[in-house]
Amino acid sequence: MNNSKESKLKVEDAYQKTTEEILELMAVDQQHGLTDEEVGKRRKAHGPNILEEQEKESIWKLILSQINNPVIYLLFAAAALAFVFGDIPEGIAILVVLLINTVIGFWMEYKAQKSMDALKRMDRIQARVMRSGKKTTIDAEEIVPGDILLIESGDLIPADARILEANELAVDESPLTGESVPVNKSAETLEGEKQVADRTDMLYKGTAVTGGAGKVVVCSIGMETELGSISSMVGEQEKEETPLNQKLNKLTKTLIYVTLGLAFGFLVVGWMTGKEIYQLIQTSIAWTIAAIPEGLPIVASIALARGMLRLAKKNVIVKKLEAVETLGETTMIFTDKTGTLTKNQLTVNTLFFPDENRMETDWTENDRVKFRESGDPAKNKNLDHLFKISVLANDASLKKESTGEADDSTEKNSQQKKKPKERLSGEGDGDPLDVALLHFSRSFDSSAYKGFRKLKRKLHDPFDSEAMVMGAVYEDDNGLYAAGKGATHAILERSRKIFINGDSKDFSEEDKNYWHKKNNDLADEGLRVLAFAYKTMDKLPEGKAAEDFLRDLIFIGLIGFIDPPRKEVADAIKICKEAGIRVVMVTGDHPGTAKNVGQKVKLFDKEEENVQMALSGNELNEKLETNEHDDILGTQIFSRVDPSQKLELIKYFQDKGEIVAMTGDGINDAPALKRANIGIAMGKRGTQVAQEVSDMVLKDDSFGSIVKAIEQGRIIFGNIRKFIMYQLSYHLSEIMIIALISFSLFTLPLLPLQLLFLNLLSDVFPALALGVGEGNPGTMKKLPKDPDEPILTRKNWLQISIYGLILSICISGAYFYAHFVWDQSEEISNNVAFFSLAFAQLLHVFNMREGDEPLINNQVSRNKFIWMALAICTAAIALAYFIPQISDILSFQELEARVWALIGITSILPLLIIQLIKFFNKNL
DSSP states (O other), X not given: OOHHHHSOOOHHHHTTSOHHHHHHHTXXXXXXXXXXXXXXXXHHHHOOSOOOOOOOOOHHHHHHHHHOSHHHHHHHHHHHHHHHTTOHHHHHHHHHHHHHHHHHHHHHHHHHHHHHHHHSOOOOOEEEEEETTEEEEEEGGGOOTTOEEEEETTXXXXXXXXXXXXXXXXXXXXXXXXXXXOEEOOSOOOOSOOOGGGOTTEEOTTOEEEEEEEEEEEEEOGGGSHHHHHHHHHHHOOOOOOHHHHHXXXXXXXXXXXXXHHHHHHHHHHHHTTOOHHHHHHHHHHHHHHHSOTHHHHHHHHHHXXXXXXXXXXXXXXXXXXXXXXXXXXXXXXXXXXXXXXOSOOEEEEEEOTTOOEEOSOOOHHHHHHHHHHSOHHHHHHHHXXXXXXXXSOOOEEBOTTTOOBSOOOOOOTTOOOOOGGGTTTTEESOHHHHHHHHHHHHHOHHHHHHHHTSEEEEEEOOOTTTXXXXXXXXXXXXXXXXXXXXXXXXXXXXXXXEETTEEEEOOHHHHHHHHHHHHHHHHTTOEEEEEEEEEESSOOOTHHHHTOOOSEEEEEEEEEEOOBOTTHHHHHHHHHHTTXXXXXXXXXXXXXXXXXXXXXXXSOGGGOOTTSEEEHHHHHHHHHTTOHHHHHTOSEEESOOHHHHHHHHHHHHHTTOOEEEEEOSGGGHHHHHHSSEEEEESSSOOHHHHHHOXXXXXXXXXXXXXXXXXXXXXXXXXXXXXXXXXXXXXXXXXXXXXHHHHHHOSOSSOHHHHHHHHHHHHHHHHHHHHTOOOOTTGGGSOOOOTTOOSSOHHHHHHHHHHHHHHHHHHHHHHHIIIIISOOOHHHHHHHHHHHHHHHHXXXXXXXXXXXXXXXXXXTTTOHHHHHHHHHHHXXXXXXXXXXXXXXXXXXXXXXXXXXXXXXXXXXXXXXXXHHHHHHOTTO
């Protein structure tokens, strides 16, 4: 075979070629398909019809990621020094801390990975192909370019293909383009450049057939498909490091530099004064332990893990611990429309009658009663006809939500054999517009609906993509009733009269022009519009008249359909606005549809609408080329955008300093989901590609869950800031105590093992209690903090310095008092410093309340975990003192009552001083 015939055909060229040209290029006969020999050659040349999967992190990689941290490196070094100098208990204690941190972080991320595995769809797609003149069913991955596929309603498209034959073919392309309405397809060749959403003679891998049947020739498979190119685009995107990691790493490096500087200074001074090298090394280790909050990695991991668990209960799966906090940094949300802001389910939105009575409401049975009571009986006849046509000119059937059985036995279009799984549950079989009409009619007037469904069909004219109409003739009590619906221009052309004020009147061209304009107005609002008409007949037509009985009709009115917004979205967007988070819609759908949904979910107010409120993909390119960036910054809706444009928008706003969260469910969202600071995929309707590249998955597909996640992220960041301030302030006091006493008396006031024991308690239990607090209820009423703001601000460092100084003065004062005034031994003075610092550190947790909070009833005092932590730590200290084996290891001495009194005064004094300062200065 000629090699040129085996070359991969570019998809962007296929839609511009005729069916004859495509078949010639693919070297295949439409009737017979490929031979087994040809299939083997092409499979060897092109490979299997699969996408390259993203490499999943191995267990060892997950483990290594938990210890890849400067704090961990420094603690490993401290443990190594302890072992070298024979301080085995110290070395073991440090390693235990490291082990706990690694296990917690690994376990939470491993569970998240397993949750994602459970979300993946395991179904193997099969396809019907023509091979050697015979129809056969094969696994989709065995398809090769040139295969002739036979498709029908319910099939998932396994490869990119050019349509050869189409019989009322309609395809749901929302996963790829964001288009909420199924697209009618034909074999007619297109001219000129077209976007994917406008290529009506092509089918794309990953989309679903919603109606009709057809025959197609495969042009591209695997990574060469449109889906494959998006997958490649995803692989090229690098994920930026999360803000939390960046800030913690920066803080850690600062601590390391301070620690190494102090230790080096002490070594130099001690060596110059002739001190023993072991004592100097031991003091340096003590400084390392004092300066580095050993519990920081543990508490950060647990705080984030706690957030993950809270969110999991709210139907949010977090794949990475740090992603929880990143949500708290979010300043913008880029949201897809279809399936995210909307239900991805067409419903009746608007009725428009010839008397210009427009009805737009959420239909209930009470609406029917109110309309009947308040409406003109003549006008009600329009509504009666509209309902009747909606039910009779309809090839769909509903499902009973309780059993999944057919709601009625009306015959269906022979082409509509099955539907994609996601459209069956509680919905119906058939074209989505027909299903929507049946739902609407049944909910508005269930008794009339049941009566219409029992009528006997006499003639049927299925939808024709050329005629753009469909209808049926039924026999009722008054004779024969012909019901028709279709595109407005087609129904108007076939209508001779118009039904108005309870009677039919002549339909002038002027009137028809008015209805053409009304159709365009509704379409501009983002509605999918159908026109409805009827006529009565004395007898059934025969011959050619029976094939085209939808003539000389009486026009009844229009119905507009829309993919309705989710109920919780408007409130969620309102909360985002109050929280200073900007929500921007980015969709591949029609501009009118996007603006309509945007208005309904209060993305913007209609009164505020201006030319910058929405931009199409083409307009966006023009703005970028002409550097009209102000227009882009002020835009709330970007419509008809392709995956590369979504990606460019993410990069554009990230370059402007925004922390961008991206929500989406489609294949077309995947590159942007990966590039965004936080990618959020839908769990129910989301494609596997979108779920795999995202940071979070919403199991309930609810936009409202995003707001809960952002609130949780803000709370977690606030909690992390609190416990870091708590840890660093008393670690600073430890450094000051060691420095002050070591440099003045050249004795070690706190032993390394004592510090490790004390820090293990304070760094974990009270700090952890702060880390899992419920937070401030008003956190979503505040503006997001500056993304460039460090984890600790200047104000926070001032607080830490003041807290640390007060603690160190009190504890050092107690040490000097016991040493100089009471002339106590070095061991007793050491115990005074240790126990004073231990209890002062525990009480110091109450200093972490906000300055504007009450002294008694505040976030800290209301936190039950704080009281539990204090009880655990107090019990642990008591046990360590009274158990001889532990007491000996920690060098505890038997202390007199007056010493305990000094310890008690010294422990509570820092709390009283700091609370007094907070009383006069709310900023501290």
